[in-house]
Amino acid sequence: MGSPAPFASIIGPRRTFSRLLHDSRTRIAIVVLLIVALSAVFAPLLAPYDPTAQLDIVRLPSQPPSFAHPMGTDPYSRDVLSRLLYGGRISLSVGLGAVLLAMSFGIAVGAAAGFIGGAVDAVLMRFVDAALSIPRLLVLIMVASLWGSLGLIPLTLLMAGTGWFAVSRLVRAETLALREREFIVAARALGASPTRILVRHVLPNVAAPALVAATLGIANVILLEAGLSYLGIGVRPPTASWGAIIQDGAERVSDLWWLTLFPGLAILVTVFACNALGDALRDAFDPRQLPRGTDATLAKEA
C-alpha cells in the first residue's frame, strides 16, 4: 500500500501489461500456443509420413503406438502422429481466420449500431438477440450437411458468419457507454467529425474487451470445428483434422484408444491455452474484478 498510487498507474496500459506478464496463466498459455503453432507451421518437416498416405492397408491398419508410429495408425493405415501435426494447421487456421473476420464484422456492426442509434440500432440488435439464441452448432450442422463436406475457406467463412453476434453486442454496449463520456463530448464540441471520434476515441477503448472475446472465440471455433469433424461433416476427407482422427476411431473406441486419446489431448491443450489466455487478459484489463490474493471486501480500494 504506502502512499496512494496515482490513478493512471492502476489502470494505465503499462500496468495492464505487467499484470498480464506476471500472471502464470499467460506464460503457460503463450508457451503452449507457440509449441502448437510451430508444430503446425513446420508440420511438413516434423511429420514422419504423408498425413494422407495409406501406408500398408494389409499389414498396418489400426496398429497401437510403436517406435515407427509413436501415436499408432488409423484403420486406413495412416500415421496418426503425422495426421495430428497436419491437423493442427486446420484447427489453427480456421480458428484464427474465422475469428479475425468475425471480429472485424462484429466490431463494425456494433460500433455502427451504438453510434448511429435509433432505428438502425433497434433493428440490428433485435436481429443479434434472435441470432444469439439459436444454437450455433445446429446452424453449422444444417449448412455443413446440406452442402456436403466443406473446403477450408467455406468452413472459415461459415464459422465467421455465425460468430460475430456476441462481439457486436459487446462493442455496441461499450460504444453506448462511451458516447456520453466527457472526453467524447469534448471531442465533439471541438468539432471532430463522427468518423474521427469513432476511429480515434471509440475503437481504441473497445479494443480490450474485443481482444478478450477474440481469444475466447478462437477456443470456441476450434471446439466447433472438431465437433463438426467428429460428426463427419467437417473439412473434406482425407484432409487431416483433429476431430476427423477421432471420428476414424469412434466406432471402436475400446480397441483403438490411441485414435481418441492423442488428438483429444491436442484439442484440449490448445483450447485450454486459449481460454487461460483469455481469462488472464480479462483480469488484466479489468481491475474491478477480484484481484488475486486480496481480501474480497477490499477489492474496491485495490
Added chain:
Amino acid sequence: MRRFVAGRLAQAVIVVFLVTTVTFLLVHLAPGDPISVALDKPGVTEAVRQQWRESFGLDRPLGEQYLRWVGNAARGELGWSFSFRRPVRDVIAEALPRTLLLVGLSVVFSFALGIVVAVLQTERPGGHRDRWLGRILLLLYSVPDFWLALVVLLLFAYRVPIFPPSGIVDPVLHDYMSFSGRLADRLRHLVLPVTTLTLLATAAISRHQRSALAEVMPSDWMRTAIAKGLSHRRAVRRHALRNALLPSITLAGLYLPALAAGALFVEKVYSWPGMGLLAANAIVARDYPLITASVLITSVAVAFGALLADVAVAAADPRVRVS
C-alpha cells in the same frame, strides 16, 4: 409484469420466425433437392422423380412453398422422414422426451454442483482452493464435449465395465425384469450420459456464478455484514450468495444453446436415442426433412427455455421488470 412477458414473448416469436425462415432458405439454397437425394437410386427415372416433386409441391414458386412450409410447421406437420419411413412428427415425439429427461437432470445437478463450487471458491478468493478449482473448471470448460463423453465411456463402460455403454435400457433383458429391476436398469443407463453432461455444464455455470459472487463482494452491505462480526464464510453463504443467485437463472437461459449442443454429442457417443442422436443419424442418412425438423424443434425448445428463464427472473426481481 404483463408488459414484460408480452415483450419477451414477442422476442421469442421473432426467434422462431427467424429460425424457420433461415431453415427454409438453407434447404432451398443447398445443391440438390430432397427428392434427388432420397431417390438417388438406379432404376428411378427422372420422370418418376419429377412426379414425386410435384406431389410434394416442390415445383411450386418459392413464396408459395415457404407459406406452405410455415403453415405445415405451425400445425406440427414436419414432413416425411426418408430414413425412418415414418412421419417426422412421430419420430421426434418419441425422441424429444428422452432429451428433455437427460438435459433436465443435468441442469438440476450442474446448478447444484456449480453453485457449491463457486461458493467454495469465493470464501477465500485467490487462495489455494480457489485457484485449483478454477484450473479444474477451466480444463472442463475447454474439453470437447464429445471427447469427454468418449473418455468417460472408455473408462467406465469398457476398461472398468460398471455401467452400460449405450442405449436407455438393456436391449435383451429389460422385458424380463421386475418393476424395480426395470427402474434400476433405466437409472444405470442414465448414469454416464447425465454425469458427462453435468460435468460439461458445471464448468460454465460455476465460472459465471463465481464472477456473479465476485461482483457483489465489494458491496457496502457485504462490508456491513463483515463489520458486524460475521465470519467471511458466513457472509458469503448468507448474504452474497442470495444476491448473486438471480443472475444465474438468466445465465441458464443464455447457456441453453450450448447445452443443446452438448446434449447432441453426449447422445451421439452413448447412443441415447434423443433429439441429438436423431440429428446426428439424419446427417449420415442425408435425411433432410429430419435434419431441418430437429434443428427447428431444438431451436424452438431453446427459445422457449430462455423465455421461461427470463420470466422467472422477472417474477423474482421487480427491478428487471422496470428497466
